[in-house]
Amino acid sequence: MQNASHVRSLIRQGRWSSHTSGLADEHVQGNVVILPESLAVDFLRFCQRNPKPCPLLAVSEPGDRRVPMLGSDIDICSDLPRYRVWRHGELIDEPTDITNLWREDLVSFVIGCSFSFEQALLAAGLPLRHVEQGRNVAMYQTNISTEAAGLFGGPLVVSMRPMKAADAIRAVQVTSRFPSVHGAPVHIGDPSQIGIHDLSRPDYGDAVDVMPDELPVFWACGVTPQAAIQQARPAFCITHAPGAMLITDLLNHQLASF
């Protein structure tokens, strides 16, 4: 088991600027969204209304670079390998440190990510095709609407993992224990029922093979809030770069509800 604080310190020193998959993998990793306080109440309400795609792990005090509930030494300005800076919905930079962009009105949101429930699935002996094939998970926009709040809304984005029926049933049980990292699936089987017409053409990530004896199993995905932000086009926003998560001191096991 790698030490989360040690890995964060390497990232903070600029010695790691790539994705965090597999790093300190017993620890919870989080999607990060940083918004001005004027938009924080709408974004909080959006997350409250859409807990499956947007399970909030922590919300910082305005202007405070720390997130003490997830790690006593966290500095949100330096502890992610790479950030994305957005102005009016346009991506303008991908820095490895945002200290020079920090403002007293910024609020940081940390949202649970599927790395935690994937670790639980693997620990339960359930094979994950995209891991076997060394690819990113396949993600799709659905025709399911999120519950909007203020500027924030748009479609639910899901990730898909193909499984045999018995494994799909076990996966429902295993992931139900982890509501703070997307929880149980939102759909199993026929993709067209949720507006997905070609599994071989994901909207994000990589396609994976689905065997004839397998069901596609769909989970709410942390790309949903990112898509909501891109649609909302806030004047200023910072997010993590894809796959470059915040590594927290929480252990995946600590998130289990049962």
Next chain:
Amino acid sequence: MQNASHVRSLIRQGRWSSHTSGLADEHVQGNVVILPESLAVDFLRFCQRNPKPCPLLAVSEPGDRRVPMLGSDIDICSDLPRYRVWRHGELIDEPTDITNLWREDLVSFVIGCSFSFEQALLAAGLPLRHVEQGRNVAMYQTNISTEAAGLFGGPLVVSMRPMKAADAIRAVQVTSRFPSVHGAPVHIGDPSQIGIHDLSRPDYGDAVDVMPDELPVFWACGVTPQAAIQQARPAFCITHAPGAMLITDLLNHQLASF
């Protein structure tokens, strides 16, 4: 099974102004807090940080009297039997309708309440002493601090139900399925470990007998956010009157996570 919408309509017409315990009892009931939008972000953050005492079921749009996610016909100004109106932390009125107090900047918060998990415990065959004795549940301030956010903070308040050990274990299992109505207990056994020195003198509600072969079992309680608000002393706030809850269209069973 009573119809939630019908019961709400009786309340709306002023034909019921008492507590809601036992009304439409297969339906989820909620604690209600109404605050100006300027305080909403802090209160949302407080609830996010303290999900066991403050499980948010819904947050309204600012100025919108409706709460459509909990019932298409809900009018938050008339659908509670009785309200409490607070100014600067002082209770100034207990009206049965707040239409004349409504403002365009008010946000309504509906928070899960223990009626739902008590129904699940009774359905599982677990006796509840305060129900048997026809009393209110016993509630205590603890020495456990909530995680503060802005103005809101203060101690965790718990409710206590005495149980034999086997029933206490079963109660952990049953209530773990209901994270949105306080979830699993926060403590079992020695009350002094959480700062409670005399079970016969609850801070709220009524004392109940604890038999020699029983353990006191403690759950996070919805009085916690009320105590936080009283301590914060906002310039203006409306809450439900004790026991006079919002009856929603949600069924208790729908809240089960597993």
